[in-house]
Amino acid sequence: MRFQDVIDPMLSAELAGATVLGIDIGSRGGKAVLLHEGHIHTAQVATGVFMQDTANELLEDILMASEIDFAEIDHIVATGYGRIALEFSGIATDVVTEISCHAMGAHFLNAATRTIIDIGGQDSKAIQVDPDTGKVIKFLMNDKCAAGTGRFLEKASALLGFSITEVGPASLRAETVPNVSSQCTVFAESEVISLRARGVPPEDIAAGLHFASARRVRNLVSKVPLEADLVFTGGVSNNVGMKHALETLIGFPITVPKLDMVYAGALGAAIYAQKHHVEAKRALRKAEAQKAYDFEGLSRLLQAAEDHFVASDDAKKVGYLCNYTPLELLNASGAAHLRLFKCGGTEEVSRGEQITKSVFCDFTKSVLGHFATKHPVNEAIDKVFTFYTCDSMRATSQAIDNFYKSSRGFIVPRNADSAASRAFFRQEILAFRDELETLTGREIHDEDLQAQIRLYNRVRALIRQISELRKRDSPALSGRDFLEAVRAFFYLEPEALVPLYEDMHRQLATAASSGTRPLRLMMCGGVVADGDRRILDLVEDDIGARIVVEDHCTGLGPFLHQTREGDDPWAALADAYLDQTPCARQFPLERRIEAALALARDYRVDAVLYTYLKFCPCYGLTKNLFLKRFQEAGIPVLELGSDYSAGDLGQIKTRLEAFVEVLAERAEA
Ligand code: SF4
Ligand code: SF4
The missing domain is CATH 3.30.420.40 (ATPase, nucleotide binding domain)
Known part of the structure; x- marks a missing residue:
């Protein structure tokens, strides 16, 4: 078929030039469209078990029908249900969602399509x-x-x-x-x-x-x-x-239209292949900025810290779950401590499920699963302390105590604004002190705590400064890098963190800019476990966008507050932790939303990803008000509920790609 026989006459001129292939693999059938020297070639096969085999079959059929050589193809775009797995060596290949491809294909067949x-x-x-x-x-x-x-x-x-x-x-x-x-x-x-x-x-x-x-x-x-x-x-x-x-x-x-519409997606993919080919030729791709800081070295350091935690016997060892645990006090006790958020694997989830036997989030199931599978860190722990806001955390603390290790929970009052809540929380912190003193045999004095408050204030200020570097158009660290920096906070003692963060800030601050402004996204919602980087990988590696700020308790969230110095340190600690970026279960909910909106504006984000774990009653239930307020503020939000299984990754990727494409198109408009 010639272009003029099929393509809308208003648009056919736009297709001149490169030889490009669009492949659309649906759940039942695979389709291919090749655009070459003013002609459209098509092929169709049934979708087989292996997507790559289906794609190869399509390629073979279409090359035979068009009598052109594989090497003549300039660019391939894959779309549809099977696009994730496709690879064609030696030819630039990328993916576009079927939604965008169907739209583009239909547009070129009938320019008036709405x-x-x-x-x-x-x-x-x-x-x-x-x-x-x-x-x-x-x-x-x-x-x-x-x-x-x-x-x-x-x-x-x-x-x-x-x-x-x-x-x-x-x-x-x-x-x-x-x-x-x-x-x-x-x-x-x-x-x-x-x-x-x-x-x-x-x-x-x-x-x-x-x-x-x-x-x-x-x-x-x-x-x-x-x-x-x-x-x-x-x-x-x-x-x-x-x-x-x-x-x-x-x-x-x-x-x-004049083309069989089963080919609309493949045609759209071929048109995107042509657009991408032209862009790639025109654009002088600027070299990726040299990694400004050795984050892989940091990961090795954290692994060494974990190994030391397991092997050492010079201090009592404490594990804690939630970000509401006052680390200033924990560190003042002289105990070695680690946050137990090494989650993200499916095996631990299913082992944890044998204990919970009910609807818990995968984070809490995974915490239990690490005890059930006798992870060396969990085995080494002397006592677990959990300050909890949600029922899942409370029940997890009890289950740890029942089945694995001595565990004590402390209540975080939900209404942060009332004086009674603050007085109550101060009492809980004092009870935590008593527990620590019994465990370590060491008294904790006001001066010890005040010294730790000063030290942690310094650490939090340094993390904020590192995060501030992400306000630049082209940040020198990715969202994943930043979470690795935050992970250090939960693995290392503050005395080690101060020089580490000072050095990190100095190196990142002087890094050369790559000059290109990526799509800037904010990640909001629930805990992102150490070991759960799936959404970050998709966003930053596959899509090329950048997470520049987060409000969750494993990102920037815990570092936006300072603790009063020189006052009653117990009350200061209670106030500081209740005033931090609140978890979704805390009242008033409006405060969390306002804090997230302020961050979104401050970091000039293009859009927000609202992520939460399935069966999380806190972030799952409060999301609607959050989405509404962001919508009113004109900031687009994509909601992503997931668990730690790999089963929903394909669907999450499709939704992310479609969201990012719509954002990019809006920006161009
Ligand atoms: S999401 Fe809330 S309850 Fe869960 S760990 Fe973070 S602060 Fe604690
Ligand atoms: S707040 Fe949600 S994600 Fe966090 S521990 Fe509770 S139920 Fe799980």
């Missing part, structure tokens, strides 16, 4: 497109249930004795359309069986199924909003029965 309905094997999407650029304005996705997807139609057609290619035309022969009320595959199956038992013709039932699916899709698309110049893409777009049902329910016709 709305896309994309129905694939596993999900359905409604996409609002900017007709000037082909970029996504808004999208909604149904990937939670099979209703309104190719899978639903395929399963339902099999019950009627139709193949997936027969069921659409068959539905158009229906004389009446019975109401299929259920859109769930399981319930629809029993409805189909009962309709058949009542003698309803299969064609009529097929029409009922199409309308049931189309209703689901119509509800989705009406929220984006629904506008004319609507295009239908994806694996189901060839189904005439679905097109008819959608047009009937929506009330206006679906535009039919």
